[in-house]
Amino acid sequence: MFRYTSSSQISLDDFMDNLGKKLNSQNRWVKLAQQIPWDELAKIYAESLSEDMGRPCKDARLVIGAIIIKHKKGLPDEEVIPEIQENPYLQYFVGLKEFTHDPIFDPSLFVTLRERLGRSSFDQFSQKFIEKVNSVEHVKKKKASGGRIEKKENNQPSDQAKDFSNQGQLLLDAVVAPQDIKYPTDLDLLNEAREHTEALVDQLWHPEKGKRKPRTHRQIARKSYLKTVLKRRKSKKELRKSIRKQLGCLARNFKIINQLLDDRSDNSLPFSNRNLKKYWVVQEVYRQQKQMYDTKSHTVPDRIVSLPQPHVRPIVRGKAGRDVEFGAKLSVSLVEGYAYLDHLSWDAFNESGDLICQVENYKQRFGFYPASVHADKIFGTRDNRQYLKDHGIRFSGKPLGRPPKLSKEEKRELKKGLSVRNRIEGKFGEGKRKYDLDLIKAKTPRTSESWIACVFFVMNLALWLRADFFVSNFLTIFKWPTTLIPIFKERFNMVMVY
Numbered sequence: 001m002f003r004y005t006s007s008s009q010i011s012l013d014d015f016m017d018n019l020g021k022k023l024n025s026q027n028r029w030v031k032l033a034q035q036i037p038w039d040e041l042a043k044i045y046a047e048s049l050s051e052d053m054g055r056p057c058k059d060a061r062l063v064i065g066a067i068i069i070k071h072k073k074g075l076p077d078e079e080v081i082p083e084i085q086e087n088p089y090l091q092y093f094v095g096l097k098e099f100t101h102d103p104i105f106d107p108s109l110f111v112t113l114r115e116r117l118g119r120s121s122f123d124q125f126s127q128k129f130i131e132k133v134n135s136v137e138h139v140k141k142k143k144a145s146g147g148r149i150e151k152k153e154n155n156q157p158s159d160q161a162k163d164f165s166n167q168g169q170l171l172l173d174a175v176v177a178p179q180d181i182k183y184p185t186d187l188d189l190l191n192e193a194r195e196h197t198e199a200l201v202d203q204l205w206h207p208e209k210g211k212r213k214p215r216t217h218r219q220i221a222r223k224s225y226l227k228t229v230l231k232r233r234k235s236k237k238e239l240r241k242s243i244r245k246q247l248g249c250l251a252r253n254f255k256i257i258n259q260l261l262d263d264r265s266d267n268s269l270p271f272s273n274r275n276l277k278k279y280w281v282v283q284e285v286y287r288q289q290k291q292m293y294d295t296k297s298h299t300v301p302d303r304i305v306s307l308p309q310p311h312v313r314p315i316v317r318g319k320a321g322r323d324v325e326f327g328a329k330l331s332v333s334l335v336e337g338y339a340y341l342d343h344l345s346w347d348a349f350n351e352s353g354d355l356i357c358q359v360e361n362y363k364q365r366f367g368f369y370p371a372s373v374h375a376d377k378i379f380g381t382r383d384n385r386q387y388l389k390d391h392g393i394r395f396s397g398k399p400l401g402r403p404p405k406l407s408k409e410e411k412r413e414l415k416k417g418l419s420v421r422n423r424i425e426g427k428f429g430e431g432k433r434k435y436d437l438d439l440i441k442a443k444t445p446r447t448s449e450s451w452i453a454c455v456f457f458v459m460n461l462a463l464w465l466r467a468d469f470f471v472s473n474f475l476t477i478f479k480w481p482t483t484l485i486p487i488f489k490e491r492f493n494m495v496m497v498y
Helices: 012-019 028-035 038-046 060-073 077-086 088-093 109-145 186-204 218-229 236-262 273-295 351-366 382-390 408-420 422-434 445-478 482-495
Strands: 169-178 314-319 322-335 338-345 372-374
Touching: 028 088, 028 109, 028 445, 038 060, 038 109, 060 077, 060 088, 060 109, 060 445, 077 088, 077 109, 109 338, 109 445, 169 351, 169 422, 186 218, 186 236, 186 273, 218 236, 236 273, 322 351, 322 422, 322 445, 338 351, 338 445, 351 382, 372 408, 408 422, 422 445
Parallel strands: 169 372
Antiparallel strands: 169 322, 314 322, 322 338
16 A cells, blocks of 8 residues: 655654653663773773873764764765764764764864874774673673682683683684775876876976976877777787886986976975875886886886875785785684784785784683684694694694595584684675775875774674674573573674674
8 A cells, every 4th residue: 555644744843752852772872882891992092192282182982982983884984973963872872961963073083083093092992892891791601600700800811711721713814905096007107107297397397588398298198198098908019118108208207307406596395295205106116117117027026006005015815806906914813703903014924924923812812722723724834733733722724745534524523624714704704895894995004004903893893782682682582581691692703604
């Protein structure tokens, strides 16, 4: 049956009266706000600020909550503030005392916050949240099982816990967080560099009587670039010829810029810091491209693929559809569904070298070594296998050498151990699909690292929220006691595949 009630819509005042002023205590944002250790996060945030200098900053819970909302809902910076203005639950989450229609701050503050906090602060945020969740769930689980509760200060493992045998599973893998840059080609990069040098020539040139402006042949260079780049199919010979022309134009522009600088009466540089930095990057791009052109190769150490973001490097991955990715490479460990960002680098590295460090980090966090390590075959080096064997840790990968004859049970166990690693692959998929890990839109290295670390922090928050929602509703449906919630949550985190 078709219905249309637009003509009978009540007024906004009546709608607000019918809505009432009570919020649902079971709302996800209300429950998450009660679980986050805001005081401890505020102390970490305060470390990046001065107590005596500068203007009073925004409340710590306000800015940290806004960053969480941004990544949890996958919103751009400009949309976060209107979203909070329209939602009373979000205003409660960020710590406001009452509902307001005023914006909490300007969206441009997000850039300053990412620059101020850095990766280390978000890593500490995530660690504090996981510690609180584990301590609370530990107490509830002990009560549910009728056992005795041991008090621990600062969630550090007691001496008794350090004597426990190996426990738990440690999942390891590496991933690349791609930056938001144009797909780089040598010809496009040289053309952009040439245009920047031409802009610098225009800035340096001042008309004087009897002198002509140096000729950069920019129209000829632009026409040559378009003639090649607009072709659907380009031969290697055509590309090489067009690259040679762009290199020649760049070399001529460098000579003109140097001559104009020498002709200046004062020794000061007329460029802004931004243009000067980009000019240095252009010179390095020219050197790299000239070297590759002369040697007829396509590789060079520390290759620059973006003028605005020269810190980005090509990372060869060999994935389906993506042989090369452009961004930071991450080495991540996963324990009971919670992800830890152990290593971040803008240069390519062999992730197998992080295994020992990641296992030792596990020991430091929990007081004992893992019972098993699940990773792909690149981690199964002889040194890593020997280290795991010395510490009584089982490696899930296939043994080296000739394949041994295994029974059906042994084959089943080996296959089961290999399938466990799918959880960390699913965690990467979750970050890239839902939390903007597939396209880092920050510009500088520090803000990009903050973005990445914040994604892992929010994913850990979302894991607890999902587990709490699923288990609570599951027990409600079957009318089981709520004291079983922590036990079910632990099982949920261990078996859930994202």
